[in-house]
Amino acid sequence: xxxxxxxxxxxxxxxxxxxxxELNGAPLVYLDSANTAQKPQVVIDAMSRFMVHSYAPINxxxxxxxxxxxxxxxxxxxxxxxxxxxxxxxxxxxTKNATESLNLVAxxxxxxxxxxxxxxxxxxxxxxxxxxxxxxxxxxxxIVLRWVPLTADGQLDLTDLTSLLDGAKVxxxxxxxxxxxxxxxVQQLCAAAHAAGALAIVDGCQYVPHNxxxxxxxDADFLAFSSHKLCGPSGVGVLWGREALxxxxxxxxxxxxxxxxxxxxxxxxxxxxAKFEAGTPPITEVVGLGAAVDFLTGLGMCNIRQHEIxxxxxxxxxxxxxxxxxxxxxxPTNVEVRGATFSFGFRGxxxxxxxxxxxxxxxxxxxxxxxxxxxxxxxxxxxxxxASFYLYNDTADVDVFADALDSASDIFAM
Amino acid sequence: MPGLEDxxxxxxxxxxxxxxxxxELPPPAPHAVGxxxxxxxxxxxxVQVDDGIITDVKVGGxxxxxxxxxxxxxxxxxxxxxxxxxxxxxxxxxxxxxIPDEDGNPIEPDPAVKLGDxxxxxxxxxxxxxxxxxxxxxxxxxxxxxQA
Numbered sequence: 001x002x003x004x005x006x007x008x009x010x011x012x013x014x015x016x017x018x019x020x021x022e023l024n025g026a027p028l029v030y031l032d033s034a035n036t037a038q039k040p041q042v043v044i045d046a047m048s049r050f051m052v053h054s055y056a057p058i059n060x061x062x063x064x065x066x067x068x069x070x071x072x073x074x075x076x077x078x079x080x081x082x083x084x085x086x087x088x089x090x091x092x093x094x095t096k097n098a099t100e101s102l103n104l105v106a107x108x109x110x111x112x113x114x115x116x117x118x119x120x121x122x123x124x125x126x127x128x129x130x131x132x133x134x135x136x137x138x139x140x141x142x143i144v145l146r147w148v149p150l151t152a153d154g155q156l157d158l159t160d161l162t163s164l165l166d167g168a169k170v171x172x173x174x175x176x177x178x179x180x181x182x183x184x185x186v187q188q189l190c191a192a193a194h195a196a197g198a199l200a201i202v203d204g205c206q207y208v209p210h211n212x213x214x215x216x217x218x219d220a221d222f223l224a225f226s227s228h229k230l231c232g233p234s235g236v237g238v239l240w241g242r243e244a245l246x247x248x249x250x251x252x253x254x255x256x257x258x259x260x261x262x263x264x265x266x267x268x269x270x271x272x273x274a275k276f277e278a279g280t281p282p283i284t285e286v287v288g289l290g291a292a293v294d295f296l297t298g299l300g301m302c303n304i305r306q307h308e309i310x311x312x313x314x315x316x317x318x319x320x321x322x323x324x325x326x327x328x329x330x331x332p333t334n335v336e337v338r339g340a341t342f343s344f345g346f347r348g349x350x351x352x353x354x355x356x357x358x359x360x361x362x363x364x365x366x367x368x369x370x371x372x373x374x375x376x377x378x379x380x381x382x383x384x385x386x387a388s389f390y391l392y393n394d395t396a397d398v399d400v401f402a403d404a405l406d407s408a409s410d411i412f413a414m
Numbered sequence: 415m416p417g418l419e420d421x422x423x424x425x426x427x428x429x430x431x432x433x434x435x436x437x438e439l440p441p442p443a444p445h446a447v448g449x450x451x452x453x454x455x456x457x458x459x460x461v462q463v464d465d466g467i468i469t470d471v472k473v474g475g476x477x478x479x480x481x482x483x484x485x486x487x488x489x490x491x492x493x494x495x496x497x498x499x500x501x502x503x504x505x506x507x508x509x510x511x512x513i514p515d516e517d518g519n520p521i522e523p524d525p526a527v528k529l530g531d532x533x534x535x536x537x538x539x540x541x542x543x544x545x546x547x548x549x550x551x552x553x554x555x556x557x558x559x560x561q562a
Contacts, residue, residue, distance in 0.1 A: 350477065350482075352455075353479045356544070360418060368453040369454035382477075383455065412427070412479070
């Protein structure tokens, strides 16, 4: 890990064409990157250049152009491998999104290995993508779900982790909450899972775009994340898994590309990673993901993390000083264990109304349950507003956001 | 705040701050729960129907200013009215919200059906994301009436 360098947000912002756009004569303040991130010019150019110059089918034609397209596609796989420090490139499986990645594990590994009564441990801060597939499997074959509770400040309460893991076959957890911003102790959780004989599945959707990721240091078994949250295109996600686990798993989707042979009486599967990449994949999008990984790597993930610590610290300090008890920031107050994603309540104004008013000054925040309804119930709310900051946001964005909040009070003074 | 006057009309904010007919009715009064999957809002509608007349209505649940004020105004508009008149009002309201009929055709406004205060919600149409908020209680009412 290198020493964090000063982070030139103005220059970075200039590389995102959409962030140059003005609406009603004012710039956009995009605070919804936990939802999906904006795209830098280098990603747009890489995808455009690939389609203009190198687009062809991959893995199935002998001509030079097809070989070139395949090299681009497989090159992106190697970039992703290095980005998360996986041992082998063929441990990287391209999916549609992180949701599909988690479904792949639940249904391929889960159906092959889980029986009625087997325990899957989740946490109370999971996204629906890491809940519903397990509910579906529970309905299908009677597995039992357990839940790690949360502390008052929105961290995992690990007091009873050992007993929760007792007899569990799987521990599937987020590395960073999309609602609370909480960063979980992934390495510790993986070790606890393994000590109990359970698999450790990491939902890295929110974590991977913002932090240094090292699946070997974590000693994880699976990692799911999406391209679109890390400045790449939508339509492609990643599943990383240990080679031995992926090798032993049955295929998930059947079709072209994933077979070694097909006969009238059956089929045999292709080697990794093709076994899990049935049909024509999002070829251009994978190339775009590779460019996004290059872009982030060039900036340095530890620099991005440090920048977000700075913005998160400033946001917590300035919002609290300005609004005191009128603003409720959910999640940890210690920036060492949180990212720059803030769910908040403000003066009792409904999140939908808040986001509508903020939109008047082009401040884009998400309002809703953030696909985490069990967590919403725990917080005792139907919905929250959420401001999430990324590498192209700075403290000036925090100030615009705070000013816009003030104007919401003018309309909704109770 | 410029631009939002059409949406947040004073009468809407008034119903939001002081919602009418809040509460619940005991069983066996028909009761339905509506969900806005987009934002997690939930709304409860209870109706008492006697001899084809909605003699009482109560609204519960949580939601944004648009969904809450729409529910509040709805409860005022339907209390004491015959069910068939209320069905016509629901249709008129859906038409105002640009919601097509069962065949996908626009609902022409029926001049015989008066909207009264509900006309204040007309501005919601300019904010398509919020139409779901405005109609949530009305679909929940339909659900409750179907049990009556």
